[in-house]
Amino acid sequence: MEMIRGYxxxxxxxxxxxxxxxxxxxxxxxxxxxxxxxxxxxKNFHPDYKPDAKAExxxxxxxxxxxxxxxxELLEAMPLIDESxxxxxxxxxxxxxLIIGGGGAGTVAALWxxxxxxxxxxxxxxxxxxxxxxxxxxxxxxxxxxxxPEDSPAIHYLDVLGGGHFxxxxxxxxxxxxxxxKIIKWHEQLGVMYDKDENGNFxxxxxxxxxxxxxxxAKDYTGMEIMRVLRDEFRNLGxxxxxxxxxxxxxxxxxxxxxAVLFNMETKQYYVVRAKAVILATGGFGRLHIMGFPTxxxxxxxxxxxxxxxxxxxxxxxxxxVQYHPTGAAFPEPIVGLLITEKVRGLGAQVVNKYGKQFVxxxxxxxxxxxxxxxECYSTENYVVTPTGLRGVWLDSPLIELLRGEGTVVKSLxxxxxMFHRFGIDMSQDPILTFPTLHYQNGGVAxxxxxxxxxxxxxxxxxxxxxxxxxxxxMGNSLLDVNVFxxxxxxxxxxxxxxxxxxxxxxxAHLDRYMKELKEAGIKSEKRAPMLLPDYRGKxxxxxxxxxxx
Amino acid sequence: MxxxxxxxxxxxxxxxxxxxxxxxTIMKAIEYAGYKLVRGAGCRAGFCGACATVYRKANxxxxxxxxxxxxxxxxxxxxxxxPFVPANKAKYELEKIKPSPNIILQYYPEVARCVACNTCTKxxxxxxxxxxYIQAMKRGDIARAAELSFDCVQCGLCAARCPAEIVxxxxxxxxxxxxxxxxxxxxxxxxxxxxxxxxxxYDEEIKRLKSMGLEEMKKRYMEQQKNAEKxxx
Numbered sequence: 035m036e037m038i039r040g041y042x043x044x045x046x047x048x049x050x051x052x053x054x055x056x057x058x059x060x061x062x063x064x065x066x067x068x069x070x071x072x073x074x075x076x077k078n079f080h081p082d083y084k085p086d087a088k089a090e091x092x093x094x095x096x097x098x099x100x101x102x103x104x105x106x107e108l109l110e111a112m113p114l115i116d117e118s119x120x121x122x123x124x125x126x127x128x129x130x131x132l133i134i135g136g137g138g139a140g141t142v143a144a145l146w147x148x149x150x151x152x153x154x155x156x157x158x159x160x161x162x163x164x165x166x167x168x169x170x171x172x173x174x175x176x177x178x179x180x181x182x183p184e185d186s187p188a189i190h191y192l193d194v195l196g197g198g199h200f201x202x203x204x205x206x207x208x209x210x211x212x213x214x215x216k217i218i219k220w221h222e223q224l225g226v227m228y229d230k231d232e233n234g235n236f237x238x239x240x241x242x243x244x245x246x247x248x249x250x251x252a253k254d255y256t257g258m259e260i261m262r263v264l265r266d267e268f269r270n271l272g273x274x275x276x277x278x279x280x281x282x283x284x285x286x287x288x289x290x291x292x293x294a295v296l297f298n299m300e301t302k303q304y305y306v307v308r309a310k311a312v313i314l315a316t317g318g319f320g321r322l323h324i325m326g327f328p329t330x331x332x333x334x335x336x337x338x339x340x341x342x343x344x345x346x347x348x349x350x351x352x353x354x355x356v357q358y359h360p361t362g363a364a365f366p367e368p369i370v371g372l373l374i375t376e377k378v379r380g381l382g383a384q385v386v387n388k389y390g391k392q393f394v395x396x397x398x399x400x401x402x403x404x405x406x407x408x409x410e411c412y413s414t415e416n417y418v419v420t421p422t423g424l425r426g427v428w429l430d431s432p433l434i435e436l437l438r439g440e441g442t443v444v445k446s447l448x449x450x451x452x453m454f455h456r457f458g459i460d461m462s463q464d465p466i467l468t469f470p471t472l473h474y475q476n477g478g479v480a481x482x483x484x485x486x487x488x489x490x491x492x493x494x495x496x497x498x499x500x501x502x503x504x505x506x507x508x509m510g511n512s513l514l515d516v517n518v519f520x521x522x523x524x525x526x527x528x529x530x531x532x533x534x535x536x537x538x539x540x541x542x543a544h545l546d547r548y549m550k551e552l553k554e555a556g557i558k559s560e561k562r563a564p565m566l567l568p569d570y571r572g573k574x575x576x577x578x579x580x581x582x583x584x
Numbered sequence: 585m586x587x588x589x590x591x592x593x594x595x596x597x598x599x600x601x602x603x604x605x606x607x608x609t610i611m612k613a614i615e616y617a618g619y620k621l622v623r624g625a626g627c628r629a630g631f632c633g634a635c636a637t638v639y640r641k642a643n644x645x646x647x648x649x650x651x652x653x654x655x656x657x658x659x660x661x662x663x664x665x666x667p668f669v670p671a672n673k674a675k676y677e678l679e680k681i682k683p684s685p686n687i688i689l690q691y692y693p694e695v696a697r698c699v700a701c702n703t704c705t706k707x708x709x710x711x712x713x714x715x716x717y718i719q720a721m722k723r724g725d726i727a728r729a730a731e732l733s734f735d736c737v738q739c740g741l742c743a744a745r746c747p748a749e750i751v752x753x754x755x756x757x758x759x760x761x762x763x764x765x766x767x768x769x770x771x772x773x774x775x776x777x778x779x780x781x782x783x784x785x786y787d788e789e790i791k792r793l794k795s796m797g798l799e800e801m802k803k804r805y806m807e808q809q810k811n812a813e814k815x816x817x
Binding site: 068 | 611617619621622624625628633655656673710735762763766768773778781802808811814
């Protein structure tokens with residue numbers, strides 16, 4: 035196969051057509067879909083609506099509700115440990131607050147717990163990868179905050195609710211939008227380098243489903259910049275984190291959460307943590323590869339927090355909806371499924387088919403945009419097929435250069451440019467091929483405005499928690515979510531531990547209850563959970579595997 | 585995929601020979617060969633810097649560097665991931681320091697030892713002008729150092745290879761935070777909006793939206809979407 039500037043020669047014909055229609059298209063605006071039209075494309079083409087996508091949850095607080103099959107399997111799986119494996123009388127860490135998860139939400143929670151008066155030695159964080167190896171680090175496009183005079187928190191509120199099909203928890207949305215400007219201010223004070231003009235005004239653009247320009251960004255490394263700064267602050271303060279150490283089970287006194295059993299993934303030893311409060315900040319489930327989709331998520335996004343919380347009696351909400359990001363990379367093969375930030379469309383790139391023709395407004399809410407792309411690829415012949423048989427449509431990135439001047443792509447989309455450039459593609463000159471990819475866990479553990487779950491002593495924030503985004507999250511609201519609810523979780527947990535005089539008993543009594551429920555429902559699973567990490571080892575090797583201790 | 589499966593290449597992972605399909609990234613090749621990564625894999629998309637890799641191509645003496653998740657494995661490649669870089673990170677209270685020209689040298693005095701060999705720039709998998717930002721630090725030009733280092737994923741390869749023992753990526757973090765806090769102007773809108781929120785200016789409207797019936801809210805939402813701000817041509 036001959037390659038011409040990164041693409042096989044047969045794709046060049048279509049790329050030429052995209053180039054040919056570009057100038058005329060630049061002036062053409064697609065109509066936004068009505069609510070009815072949105073519903074229709076979702077029903078017919080969104081992966082959530084496939085008949086075999088979901089299963090019913092048969093046990094626990096959310097019994098009767100639907101969730102992706104892959105999640106239900108984990109909820110029905112056997113625990114990794116039982117009472118005979120661990121000595122809960124020997125406590126390794128005795129703290130006020132344990133934070134599980136070292137991404138954006140967990141780090142923000144740690145900082146705000148400290149700001150709220152909890153001594154540093156009484157806060158402990160654990161994370162299964164390195165501190166900061168998380169979806170926050172990978173968030174590219176931006177963070178929403180209604181701070182321009184043309185905008186208001188009320189407008190932001192309605193955008194969030196409409197984007198979520200009016201299924202969001204309104205109280206959580208109110209918190210999200212009202213706290214947003216304060217979060218950006220806090221970031222300014224910490225030294226986050228947002229894109230600004232010479233007078234200090236943020237350069238703000240739009241995102242899918244937003245009716246005002248309110249996307250604050252730091253090139254297309256927004257999450258990385260925020261995460262780097264938060265982590266640097268955490269390190270400056272000398273706060274404690276256990277890396278490569280995952281939580282394998284929460285501990286309770288039978289009702290309230292009182293600690294956790296952690297597992298050092300390198301030495302294989304366990305640690306018993308006693309804590310007055312536990313903050314769950316474990317992120318989402320992209321690495322479960324729901325419906326076989328590739329994912330934009332980091333290596334550890336295996337939905338562990340859902341399993342841990344559910345076994346203690348927490349409730350789950352909106353688990354029936356999964357976010358597929360409209361634009362994952364569909365070519366070249368080594369980066370298939372990786373994120374092409376919505377900022378590419380925010381800056382003006384249109385989504386076009388094989389013939390260089392637009393078929394959808396580029397900034398519909400994510401589920402609608404994704405469904406429209408799937409429709410074009412699977413109900414028409416207007417898609418482009420890759421050498422490995424994948425289908426995709428073009429994201430016309432060179433249009434950005436036409437609209438905003440030469441050099442904009444390199445300047446504003448450095449990460450994207452670099453990613454494609456590594457494989458010989460210059461996205462400022464040629465369009466890039468795209469298809470939806472598994473991106474975000476819309477639902478999660480139910481929380482209230484204080485980031486409290488239904489289980490006493492257990493707080494949750496960030497992607498693991500549900501209700502903020504309802505059944506569909508808009509761009510720029512997850513970086514905001516991890517900050518707002520991370521902050522709230524830190525403050526609430528600090529308040530909670532101040533009033534809680536004694537620490538609770540450490541037991542796995544909730545597991546007995548859970549196992550009993552599984553048994554009564556006639557569920558026998560071969561699987562074990564939490565998953566901790568996905569297994570990508572080659573089949574040839576695994577088929578010859580021996581379990582010999584060395 | 586079928587096509588790829590048929591064709592394999594030889595790679596040497598930490599010196600050991602393995603046959604892997606052609607077209608995999610270095611990270612996927614390591615996994616295909618049977619290693620379940622705990623260290624050495626983070627975001628898997630080129631943002632976290634967990635998979636810094638040193639490799640050598642067949643018939644070359646030169647050691648090259650890359651992010652394992654963003655680089656294709658090639659036939660005859662010798663490679664290893666670097667699990668950790670034990671570099672020093674200075675502690676500082678950003679509130680209490682000023683963006684004075686010598687501030688970075690105060691926390692990272694080794695920056696002054698730069699011999700301008702350019703090894704750091706050559707070792708950067710992000711292709712940043714690392715040496716140029718170190719030179720900017722020496723000149724006290726914090727803004728330039730912040731700008732040039734902005735795309736840094738903090739993999740630590742620069743520090744691992746520097747003959748002058750400079751910890752480029754940590755020094756750059758300080759430069760960027762100083763820039764963000766002190767050199768960039770604070771947003772004027774932000775102050776105003778926060779004050780308005782604190783004074784309860786939006787409480788009434790949000791309350792009204794929260795008590796609105798679904799149909800009315802949908803109508804209002806679509807109006808808002810229709811009247812969305814548009815880019816001026």
